Amino acid sequence: MTSPEAESKQEKLGEDHSKKFGMKPLLLVFLTVFIDLLGFGLIIPVLPTYARELQASDTTVGFLMASYSMMQFLLTPFWGRLSDRVGRRPILLVSLFASCIGYMVWGFSSSLIMLFVARMVAGAGNANIAVAQAYVSDVTAVEDRARGMGMVGAAFGLGFVLGPAIGGICAGFGLAMVGFVAAAFSFVDFVLTFLFLPEPPNRSKAASERFGNGPGFYWETIKEPKLKVSLAIFFIATFAFANMETTLVLLTHDQFKFTTNMNSWMFTYIGVLIVLVQGGLIHRLTRKFGEKRLIAVGLALSAVGLVLTPATTNIMVLGLALAFLAIGSGINNPSNQSMLSKLSPADRVGGVLGVGQSLSTLGRIVGPIVGAAAYQHLGYSAPYWIGTVAMAVALAMSCRLPDLQLRRD
Structure with a gap:
């Protein structure tokens, strides 16, 4: 068991590291959350139409919409707790890759089963919000944390605004194109995260505190x-x-x-x-x-x-x-x-x-x-x-x- 003095010293050291991290990691986390919501916004306006083209009933459309949220419900706590143990960076990379695969499956979908798989895989990948929030907590000093969390909130809003607009433009080239464009965004984010996002030197238990x-x-x-x-x-x-x-x-x-x-x-x-x-x-x-x-x-x-x-x-x-x-x-x-x-x-x-x-x-x-x-x-x-x-x-x-x-x- 560590003493209160040791815990205080470790916390102080973590904040010193946070101050040295700068803005680049926060911008990459902003990009990750933005692309999560961009993909969601791209898909929502076209999903019912695409499902109907694949002979889905209206009730089936509801289950299709719910399947995405079901995966988020199940995996948001899992990704968060796992990132506390193995690191934020690897979990963000895995989730971004899953999102990319899910959107690619959407683009190639020729049946309702494929569409369900696409939404469930994308939902699993986009269930990384707890990891993104925990990363912000790790790399910001206490006095800067509200600003960092504000960036996450701004990414939500911006993604939800621009997603449908971009989706409408893409739909002019076919509903499958929406999936390919969302996959391309996720892949770019994956590459940037792989190349430039460092693992925080001191991980908190932020995700476990919320979902553990x-x-x-x-x-x-x-x-x-x-x-x-x-x-x-x-x-x-x-x-x-x-x-x-x-x-x-x-x-x-x-x-x-x-x-x-x-x-x-x-x-x-x-x-x-x-x-x-x-x-x-x-x-x-x-x-x-x-x-x-x-x-x-x-x-x-x-x-x-x-x-x-x-x-x-x-x-x-x-x-x-x-x-x-x-x-x-x-x-x-x-x-x-x-x-x-x-x-x-x-x-x-x-x-x-x-x-x-x-x-x-x-x-x-x-x-x-x-x-x-x-x-x-x-x-x-x-x-x-x-x-x-x-x-x-x-x-x-x-x-x-x-x-x-x-x-x-």
């Missing part, structure tokens, strides 16, 4: 009175949003006669609005109104957006509905994450946020399956009414959240 807890920890966290409402909102809001995200391309194709290119620009529009809210407004809004009020507003806006989306075939109404959804999501998600981190015990923040992330991913598994099945069997508006009811339940639950703004005042 057993089922008992998850269950106790979910049951904890001051945490369970925020955690439930994580799942419910993501479930409702995933109902929309999975069926939106089906809806716009069937009811609005959108082309693949138009759907790609539609998702770009959603991404831009989310990034504008999360990047430019959320900090000031939180300081002024507090997390509880913002969570309620975000859920209410999302519910209105879900009601309006299938209401008419008027494109202006659709644009307004998607704006409500994007702004609502952009407000609710970071506000609830902030709420959860502040309600968590100081020595368990990482683990509790890991539970929240797992519940959110679970919503991305259940939501597409329920939404696509409802679209096929109950009608095109059914997923949106299911999502609206879910958002209304979450909104009612948000009344039980503590008002952190009053505590600060």
Whole structure:
């Protein structure tokens, strides 16, 4: 067992190394996360159309969407814990190579089975966010960590905005081309990581702290009175949003006669609005109104957006509905994450946020399956009414959240 003095000395040494690392490793990690979300954004607007071309039912489209998130649910904790033991660099390389293979399989897909394999392999590769976050923790001093994590958040937003736009351009050359372009991005990132990304000299246990807890920890966290409402909102809001995200391309194709290119620009529009809210407004809004009020507003806006989306075939109404959804999501998600981190015990923040992330991913598994099945069997508006009811339940639950703004005042 090491003494407190030895641990303090090792921590100080780690921070000294962090200060010497410079920006290049952080930029490569930024690129990795950016390409993960770029690939996700490239695929989402074209996946339902491609699946239908391969004779998939709408319900099958839901399972196809869910398969990607299922692999992330299973492998995000695994990659994170493994990187604590064997190193960040090798795990990032393996995951990037898996992503490249998954996208290549997409490009060559001629059957639904191949499409499922493509999404599951890509999901396994893109489940490296915990490793990227742990790397940032390893190579930044404490005072610079928020800036490093901010770069990871910016990569999320930028990838989700540019992915659909690039996907729409690529789709003009055939839906298979989208997979080849995503594979090319992943391969470039793999080569750059192999050539230039160093292994941190001192690895923390950052990933294990977030995902290394057993089922008992998850269950106790979910049951904890001051945490369970925020955690439930994580799942419910993501479930409702995933109902929309999975069926939106089906809806716009069937009811609005959108082309693949138009759907790609539609998702770009959603991404831009989310990034504008999360990047430019959320900090000031939180300081002024507090997390509880913002969570309620975000859920209410999302519910209105879900009601309006299938209401008419008027494109202006659709644009307004998607704006409500994007702004609502952009407000609710970071506000609830902030709420959860502040309600968590100081020595368990990482683990509790890991539970929240797992519940959110679970919503991305259940939501597409329920939404696509409802679209096929109950009608095109059914997923949106299911999502609206879910958002209304979450909104009612948000009344039980503590008002952190009053505590600060």
